[in-house]
Amino acid sequence: MSQQAALFTPLLVASVVFFSWSLYRRLSLVGLGKPESGKIDFASSIKHMLVYAIGQRRVLRQPFGFNHFIFFWACIFLIFVNVEFMLEGIFPAISLAGLPAPIYFSICLVSDILSSLAALAVVIAVIRRVFFPPYPQARTLEAFFLLAVIGVHMLAYLGICATEIALGEESAAAYMPVASQLAGFMGGMTANGLASLHTFFWWTHAIALMIFLNLLIPYSKHLHVFTAIANCFLRREDKPSIQPLEEFVAGNVFGTGQVDRFSRKDLFDSFACTKCGRCQMVCPAGNTGKQLNPRAVINDIKVNLLKNGPLLKQGHKAVMPLIGDTGEGSVPEEALWDCTTCGACMEACPVFIKQMPKMLLMRRHLVEEEAKFPEELLNLFENMESRSNPWGIAPSERTKWCSQLSVNPFEQGVTEYLLFVGCAGSFDSRNKHVTVALATLLDNAGISWGILGKEEKCCGDSLRRLGNEFVFDRLARENVALFKEKGVKKIITQCPHCFSTLKNDYRQYGLEVEVVHHSELLRDLVQSGRIKLQHQATELGQTVFHDSCYLGRHNDVYEAPRALIASATGAIPAEMERSRENAFCCGAGGGRMWLEETEGERINHNRVKEALTKNPDTICVSCPYCMTMFEDGLKDVKAEGVRIRDVAEVLAEAVLH
Amino acid sequence: MLIVACIKQVPDTTQVQIDPVTNTLVREGIPFIVNPYDTHALEEALRLKDRFGCRVAAISMGPPNAEGTLRKALALGVDFAILLSDRVFGGADTLATSNVLSAAISKLHTEIDEVGLVLCGKQTIDGDTAQVGPGIATRLAYQQLTLVDNVEDIDLSAKRIRVRRKLEGRHEIVEAPLPAMLTVVRELNRPRYPTVPMRLTAVNAKVEVWNNQVLMLDEQSIGLKGSPTWVSKIFSPERAKGEILGDGFADPEGTANMLIEKLLDKDMLTV
Numbered sequence: 001m002s003q004q005a006a007l008f009t010p011l012l013v014a015s016v017v018f019f020s021w022s023l024y025r026r027l028s029l030v031g032l033g034k035p036e037s038g039k040i041d042f043a044s045s046i047k048h049m050l051v052y053a054i055g056q057r058r059v060l061r062q063p064f065g066f067n068h069f070i071f072f073w074a075c076i077f078l079i080f081v082n083v084e085f086m087l088e089g090i091f092p093a094i095s096l097a098g099l100p101a102p103i104y105f106s107i108c109l110v111s112d113i114l115s116s117l118a119a120l121a122v123v124i125a126v127i128r129r130v131f132f133p134p135y136p137q138a139r140t141l142e143a144f145f146l147l148a149v150i151g152v153h154m155l156a157y158l159g160i161c162a163t164e165i166a167l168g169e170e171s172a173a174a175y176m177p178v179a180s181q182l183a184g185f186m187g188g189m190t191a192n193g194l195a196s197l198h199t200f201f202w203w204t205h206a207i208a209l210m211i212f213l214n215l216l217i218p219y220s221k222h223l224h225v226f227t228a229i230a231n232c233f234l235r236r237e238d239k240p241s242i243q244p245l246e247e248f249v250a251g252n253v254f255g256t257g258q259v260d261r262f263s264r265k266d267l268f269d270s271f272a273c274t275k276c277g278r279c280q281m282v283c284p285a286g287n288t289g290k291q292l293n294p295r296a297v298i299n300d301i302k303v304n305l306l307k308n309g310p311l312l313k314q315g316h317k318a319v320m321p322l323i324g325d326t327g328e329g330s331v332p333e334e335a336l337w338d339c340t341t342c343g344a345c346m347e348a349c350p351v352f353i354k355q356m357p358k359m360l361l362m363r364r365h366l367v368e369e370e371a372k373f374p375e376e377l378l379n380l381f382e383n384m385e386s387r388s389n390p391w392g393i394a395p396s397e398r399t400k401w402c403s404q405l406s407v408n409p410f411e412q413g414v415t416e417y418l419l420f421v422g423c424a425g426s427f428d429s430r431n432k433h434v435t436v437a438l439a440t441l442l443d444n445a446g447i448s449w450g451i452l453g454k455e456e457k458c459c460g461d462s463l464r465r466l467g468n469e470f471v472f473d474r475l476a477r478e479n480v481a482l483f484k485e486k487g488v489k490k491i492i493t494q495c496p497h498c499f500s501t502l503k504n505d506y507r508q509y510g511l512e513v514e515v516v517h518h519s520e521l522l523r524d525l526v527q528s529g530r531i532k533l534q535h536q537a538t539e540l541g542q543t544v545f546h547d548s549c550y551l552g553r554h555n556d557v558y559e560a561p562r563a564l565i566a567s568a569t570g571a572i573p574a575e576m577e578r579s580r581e582n583a584f585c586c587g588a589g590g591g592r593m594w595l596e597e598t599e600g601e602r603i604n605h606n607r608v609k610e611a612l613t614k615n616p617d618t619i620c621v622s623c624p625y626c627m628t629m630f631e632d633g634l635k636d637v638k639a640e641g642v643r644i645r646d647v648a649e650v651l652a653e654a655v656l657h
Numbered sequence: 658m659l660i661v662a663c664i665k666q667v668p669d670t671t672q673v674q675i676d677p678v679t680n681t682l683v684r685e686g687i688p689f690i691v692n693p694y695d696t697h698a699l700e701e702a703l704r705l706k707d708r709f710g711c712r713v714a715a716i717s718m719g720p721p722n723a724e725g726t727l728r729k730a731l732a733l734g735v736d737f738a739i740l741l742s743d744r745v746f747g748g749a750d751t752l753a754t755s756n757v758l759s760a761a762i763s764k765l766h767t768e769i770d771e772v773g774l775v776l777c778g779k780q781t782i783d784g785d786t787a788q789v790g791p792g793i794a795t796r797l798a799y800q801q802l803t804l805v806d807n808v809e810d811i812d813l814s815a816k817r818i819r820v821r822r823k824l825e826g827r828h829e830i831v832e833a834p835l836p837a838m839l840t841v842v843r844e845l846n847r848p849r850y851p852t853v854p855m856r857l858t859a860v861n862a863k864v865e866v867w868n869n870q871v872l873m874l875d876e877q878s879i880g881l882k883g884s885p886t887w888v889s890k891i892f893s894p895e896r897a898k899g900e901i902l903g904d905g906f907a908d909p910e911g912t913a914n915m916l917i918e919k920l921l922d923k924d925m926l927t928v
Contacts, residue, residue: 250858386688
């Protein structure tokens with residue numbers, strides 16, 4: 001055994017043992033979480049892993065993602081080369097050079113080019129992080145150290161190859177353009193000098209490798225090289241992400257107030273995070289100066305798990321609160337209330353971490369276990385309980401919107417569709433106009449429809465997103481029982497929140513009915529010719545469409561409202577910079593409609609200003625909350641010449657006026 | 658020490674209509690709520706419990722279904738919930754009601770612990786008399802502190818309480834020895850919200866029902882027989898039509914000022 005092998009062998013063995021132990025120690029904490037229900041579909045899991053991890057599809061959505069793409073592929077390829085390196089260090093006879101020449105030469109060529117590109121990518125990444133960081137807190141020692149080790153590792157690899165070429169020991173020299181170039185600079189050196197240089201590079205490479213194994217992979221965000229790939233594999237296509245049911249029996253614990261109350265996948269998510277900051281860059285709260293930062297929430301969960309996990313495992317008490325203002329490892333209460341549940345964070349995450357649902361679990365803890373929430377919510381909760389609507393208006397007033405119309409009650413066998421008017425459509429003065437427009441259009445199309453009148457109750461969307469699962473559960477059960485009793489088979493909603501709740505959340509209560517948002521139904525009615533346009537509503541001028549999060553991102557309905565506006569006005573609506581899956585929330589989702597917004601810029605102002613850059617005459621929306629937020633926002637920014645119209649009102653312009 | 662909160666189940670008056678033929682309240686299908694002022698009385702009792710560790714009893718006189726109101730109190734953390742329910746209590750005016758409630762408070766005093774404080778809402782939203790609280794204080798010879806919007810200070814060992822009363826356009830700070838009866842206004846506090854575990858516990862918690870076999874009151878002092886006040890008629894008053902003042906289009910600023918002055922004048926706005 002050579003001297004080098006004698007030194008390297010025990011080091012490598014120790015490293016591999018320590019590496020395995022570190023990984024086990026950390027990742028086994030995930031087992032503290034609650035088991036996930038549902039099975040994994042192996043075929044789609046493999047597909048997700050190939051497309052999103054191996055193919056880096058979401059990483060590449062951002063231009064800078066290409067840099068990571070280089071790192072990723074250099075890393076994948078160099079794994080082979082590194083395994084060879086380690087084995088050759090112990091058994092010098094084992095070498096890739098033993099492979100058939102074409103294979104060996106190809107490996108050499110690709111390794112040479114990839115490691116050079118990766119070294120260049122390191123330089124670009126450092127420049128970017130120093131001068132154009134993805135987010136202000138991104139200039140961490142961890143990040144720079146990691147880049148430095150990658151860079152050194154790549155350079156050392158090239159150095160080894162170059163010295164071997166200079167020594168004339170490399171048969172594949174012709175296939176190593178970069179290393180050959182470097183070898184050219186070593187022309188004047190003696191064989192001894194070259195050998196020492198080789199040893200230097202060899203040990204630099206070996207040490208860099210051991211730093212990866214013993215420090216960076218298990219103990220830094222570099223762990224993502226394993227966990228991110230696994231997270232893509234473990235992705236569930238449960239869109240939209242609805243919250244799990246709770247069983248309301250005495251003795252149960254509600255919500256997540258301690259880290260082991262998360263699911264295993266939730267905990268694993270925290271290990272998959274690379275702190276890339278994509279979630280924080282799209283977050284409406286994070287973008288407008290609020291406390292919430294989804295990246296920090298995931299990091300807090302990880303830090304909390306690492307701190308409390310080992311204690312909880314041994315049956316001790318947790319020492320770090322999961323929710324609180326105690327610094328890293330605890331999520332501030334205020335941050336949890338900042339979330340609009342718009343889902344932008346989940347859409348942006350390249351590795352399918354689900355930030356938003358975790359926050360809702362923590363909200364549940366605050367509301368259900370501690371009765372701790374912003375004081376504005378007390379009225380909302382009590383109104384919902386006593387009068388089944390957010391404003392606390394008497395249920396008998398639910399039908400006031402149609403006092404001038406003749407509207408039938410829903411009756412099985414007589415009316416085909418139930419129009420679930422929703423609280424905003426029933427009580428909010430601006431949104432009542434939308435309901436009237438929709439009702440008139442449905443009659444115009446000859447649709448048979450009816451309402452529940454004062455028997456209708458709030459769908460409970462805000463309650464569920466605010467963490468008041470107890471009251472949501474009661475409302476949902478009452479609504480589902482009523483739908484079943486009345487024999488409801490098809491439901492039209494004009495509110496994406498009702499739409500998503502009835503369509504997705506109520507499925508957990510055994511409701512299997514057809515739920516359609518009015519934009520989809522109206523689009524179909526126009527396309528099939530059942531609604532005939534009288535003229536093109538050109539009086540609406542330049543239009544711009546704002547996507548509702550619960551219609552678009554959560555339920556993938558992007559085309560229907562756009563098609564509707566296009567047919568009604570004869571012109572395709574303008575798109576904002578952030579549209580469709582990248583649309584920016586109006587600020588009212590997740591129960592934020594009922595909360596004051598005191599910190600930072602108002603989210604609706606931010607969005608209204610973005611819409612105004614398109615110089616619209618009419619901003620089109622498809623959601624009562626968006627309607628309210630835009631109406632308010634336009635008044636605040638004094639752009640009162642601009643109109644807000646729901647898509648039903650847009651169509652009504654072309655059909656009825 | 659025991660604190661007693663008197664609470665009443667009332668129809669949700671925003672949803673109540675008056676039958677134009679019979680001139681009575683149409684109560685069918687109208688949900689019941691806890692009288693809103695009483696929720697503040699209950700909250701103050703629970704805050705004193707949190708502060709001093711004393712116990713709290715919630716009592717309510719009403720039909721058997723008023724048990725729901727007491728369950729809500731249990732979910733918020735009261736130690737005892739007692740429903741005073743008997744056919745002979747029915748049809749009571751404020752005098753007869755205060756007789757029953759006082760008897761119950763005396764019984765709690767002898768059987769559980771010394772009563773230091775009785776808390777009531779300033780009035781109910783269905784009867785609107787504001788007499789039951791003072792009636793209890795009179796029957797029990799307790800100090801009577803009405804319209805309390807802040808408990809300034811309470812000293813259980815010295816048995817003294819100092820409170821702020823909310824009067825029209827001014828406040829008054831008064832001090833009295835315990836035991837005392839307080840009627841409270843909404844500004845006093847912000848009622849808490851029940852946690853889910855507490856709600857679930859309250860479902861099976863004990864609500865004691867005391868009828869007149871327990872209280873053994875003279876039937877001439879309770880119910881319809883013990884009530885000197887009779888309601889002869891309930892009706893919705895004719896409302897004078899409002900007048901339109903100013904011209905919001907021609908003079909928005911002047912009209913807005915006119916509105917502000919009117920509101921100030923009617924004490925609906927404070928500067």
